[in-house]
Amino acid sequence: MMNDTNGSVPVPVYTGPMSRYKDDIVRHTCELIRIRSVKEPELPGKPFGEGNWRALDYMLKLAESMGFAVSHTDGYAGHAEYGAGEEIAAVLVHLDTVHEGDGWNYDPFGGTVADGRIYGRGAADDKGPAVVALYALKALKDSGYVPRKRVRVIFGTNEESGMKDLDYYFAKEPLPSLAFAPDAGYPIYNVELGNMLVAFRWMRTEVDLAAGSRVAVLSFSGGIPIALIPKESGIVLGAEDEEGRKELGRIREAVSGMPNITAAWDGEGGDRLRIQSGSQPVQEAETGTANAVVNLMAAMRTANCRTNMDGLLRFLQERIGLESNGASLGISCEDDVSGKLVVYVKQVTTEEDRIVTVVSIRYPVTHSGERVIETVTELAGSYGLETDVIRHLHPVYVNPDHEVIRRLSRAYERVTGEKAELLRMGAGTYARKLRNNGVAFGAGLRGGVNNNIHAADEFVVIEDLMRHADICYQGLYEIAQE
Template sequence: MIIGNEIHKYRDEITTGISELVQIRSIMADPEPGKPFGAGVDRALQHMLRLAESLGFEVTNVDGYAGHAEYGQGEEIAAVLVHLDTVEEGEGWTVSPFAGLIENGKIIGRGASDNKGPAVVALYALKTLMDIGITGNRRLRVIFGTNEESGMRDLDYYFEREQLPVMAFAPDAGYPIFNVEMGSMNVVLSSEQEASSTRPKPQLTILSLKGGNMLTLIPQICTASLSLALLTDSQVAYFHDAVNLQENLSFTYDEDGNLLLTAGSEFLADSPTGSRNAIANMVAFLCAQELTTNWDPFLHFLNEKIGAERSGQSLGIACSDSESGALIVYLRTISCDLHRAESLSNIRYPVSHDGAGILATVDGLAGKHGIHIELTRHLLPVYVPETHPVIVRLSRAYKKMTGDEAVLLRMGAGTYARKLRNNGVAFGAGLPGGVDTHVHQADEFVYIDDMMKHAEICLQGMYELLVDELMTES
């Protein structure tokens, strides 16, 4: 049975619903009583639960951590998992990030694509199933999460108190189906400056060094403030020449006479700093200048053991498997001042390997260089085999609505599938060959037509999860 097209009767309501939800600034903030991730996130959760109630659903709010709307009967549960929190708005917007502007066939605003659009669609898909009167042997929930962007602690709490779905999907990536999500660890490497009366003063003093942020995986800019006071005139001239030889570096001076160095991320194929990672470019340049700095051991470790290398070979952690490919390491952020230096690296490892063992290897190597490590986030890998019922059913839904076979894909990023104990996958909402909707960037948007195409597939997928296989052709 094909029902995906039935969702189009709610096109206007979906458009308005996305716009209204975008207008709620649901960014994680300090907790308040009953609002573990702040008032804004809680407003978004309350808004969606009220909307679900108005559509005729029973709803549950699990202490402000997450909530759900439910349809159907049965002991088992299937689910669609969406999130209502967003990253911060950031800079560079040409419109108000929380206006929910509807213009030229688009809805523009923070969260329109990630993940408020799919959240509203999932609720109206559930409503469509109710309208048609389709029931199966299990209940179907739309679960509204509130902490996906900042650690997924919401679903840890939720599933300690609510039943785990036997099948589920998160429309928070793209089509067709992502059945592999690599293990992901955020590891902070840090070093503290120790006072020493015998240590010679560095020739090049790094006053500050900063690059990257948590919104983007590959840092585009890295900046350094450097004191050249202890350099000779010839050393300063040589340093200037070295900067000018690098197309991805530029400099100016501040009012105190400190040199402000900026590294970009453009690709330089024949350069030792040839990487799209601005932090790797900056660190490699500083390490190549034959000038001592106040952070030499730290910078040389980053340069020699990570740098522009993505395989983890120099860290001793390179590995791969047939399901998810090779391990990947990224330098993601760096922050140094006169007292402390730290850099966050993201390690994405294959599903068949042990994250704890990989971390222990990094810890041992870093310790030998006087560098401390701290694991700040660890998302366990996801691997759902192609024979799993959720893959079979969603593949059927995808083919019914598109005519194409559902190719199984893998990703290094993470979705709520991480919390489903290999009973769920990422399915949608981005269309194959679709446009860049500026997720986590300025002027995030979604095309209404694209969201409605996703709505067709989403509804069909929810139908396939709700109804047993023998009933699907009735």
């Protein structure tokens, strides 16, 4: 027996540990990982591809086997539901993952159990927590407690690449009044900075001798979509005459010996030079030298390298460089709620006729994302760059006095005995789609291990997952009450 939150009428709820479901949670997490759910081209009834649809179908069939009412929203999302009433409480999880990438020691879609861990893409983000959420709902049902509201586990399939799944879902289904997304860490994240990806496109031109340029950029690359910041970057420079070849030799000599920079001839003849950059041993995006693209740009600037894409290089060097606060872009700002704006180069790619640089901008909740876009677009245009906003997730701020925070704080403190502090982050979760009625709550434990999320050998420690299960269940119980 456990008293309700007002300490009045005893409410029968499941009070045993979630460990009774441990074997099933591990088994279904492994099976879900074995479904490769990376976004692919749309198919009829499968808007994000076959794998994402299969993952959704798997979880809805599992929920149905547990006796829950389920709903499949045209392949975009779905839910399992327990209880009855007008009001809705929900846990939101996603079944899609980022691309697996390279460098794995374990099969990224093997769902391998080893040394007390589950390895595979999505183990921590967010397939393990998704399975836990469903079993938390089952635990509520198995306790015999019937909430007088509809309690849902909502399964999305497009969190990693735009959250269009929930835009579609909530166009057809009502928003929950209380909800949480176990897609971050503990205790509670009530602030998510505005998050945008902006592409700056430079149309490649011929070498302009009059402007002092004697070498051409043949290719420029750095970063991969799943990485936070580029760990490697490379540029290939070419020359067509003797003066250009001399300039390549001068550049090669100038950059040699610079930290994490290598320069070597690409083929014979001395008319192609490849410069490679690694990142400094720093993992925070706020530190410019952690970014291999920035490190490469700094080396080229030091070498006084002039090329046919001088506008793009000057823009990156002069307006971003080693800064992380956007000051030289004219967008630096901060507030007491969410801290400082953060900007960093995320990826550079070479297309047939252009070079595209993608920049991440995370801005405070009290500032205008539209104003940020307007400012950087105008500035980039002065360097000859085209600007395109690839993604824009508006910020989240849930007042500390909100009912969802009070209830989840109570759940966290009851299970852990620790104070539920409120935190902020620059990344995005489904809380952004809840119109300030929900927060990120779990699943990473405070002081826990690095789960290699979005990296090779992603894993979740089984005991940590089960500790999260206890907190998730208690959180679900709290928001399920009237």
